[in-house]
Amino acid sequence: MMQAMYGQYEEDEIDLLEYWKIIWGKRKFIVSSSFLAAALAAVVSLLMPNIYRAEVLLAPVGVEDSKASSLLGGLGGFASLAGVSLGGGGSTEENLAVFKSRQFIWKFIRDEKLMPTLFEDDWDEVASSWKETDIEDQPSLWDAWRLLIDDNRLSTTIDGDSGLITLAVEWTDADLSAIWANKLVERLNQHLREYAITQSKSKLAYLEQELSRTTVEENRQALYGLISQEQKQAMLANTQQDFAFRVLDQASVPDEKVKPKRAIIVVLSGIVAGFLCIIFVFVQEGMRKRKEEMELSHES
Secondary structure (H helix, E strand, O other): OHHHHHHHHHHHHHHHHHHHHHHHHOHHHHHHHHHHHHHHHHHHHHHOOOEEEEEEEEEEOOOOOHHHHHHHOOHHHHHHHHOOOOOOOOOHHHHHHHHOOHHHHHHHHHHHOOHHHHOHHHEEOOOOEEOOOOHHHOOOHHHHHHHHHHOOOEEEEEOOOOOOEEEEEEEOOHHHHHHHHHHHHHHHHHHHHHHHHHHHHHHHHHHHHHHHHOOOHHHHHHHHHHHHHHHHHHHHHHHOOOOOEEEEEOOOOOOOEEEOOHHHHHHHHHHHHHHHHHHHHHHHHHHHHHHHHHHHHHHO
């Protein structure tokens, strides 16, 4: 058994030596190809635009209905039967979903007139029009939404421990990335506040209609309580600027790029090219040996 193990070890050693001889014999090809790939990667990475990342740190603003709900006692059950929610705003996840929604992003792009900036290669600065005359070939709001959301130019992350939210904007212009980040938070709070005000008006109209219909004193008292609570929510929505998210740290103009990581791109390109060259050399050597074996078998 020991003899068999020694024989196997000796065979493995010979195989490794053969592999090393093959690599050493083709070292110039492998090294030159790796350097060429690294050089090409360097050129390509230099042609890639710098991407800057601006971040806003946010804290979600909780809906202040717990105290009011306890004061109203059993009104919550009546409200649910009536189809009325005591809450004035959505959850953090819902509000962040609004941030990435098409309607919100499209409105922001239109209001800020961002299409020429987002697709500057397709925009004729002199003529102030798209280079493509065919409307179907011109960038659309759909294209803009995909660029910002699908390409992660706009992103949000929630810290699992603190619950704080980081809203980030990545763009080729450092100044614009910070401006957009701050404006997006402002617009998001405004959008959610306006929606809450609209909802409150609708709820108040419904509750007042129910109040005019009912004659049961207990129900009337419950409705008075619900109306009072809804008026409070409407007042908060009208006066609270940071309606859904409170800004803890505004976005500042970034002084360093986050992409591309040129050094990493160059090094990885060289390493990958080297491995591919080694595989190619082994395959080439295997084919050469197979061809020789076939020729020998034909001769015999």
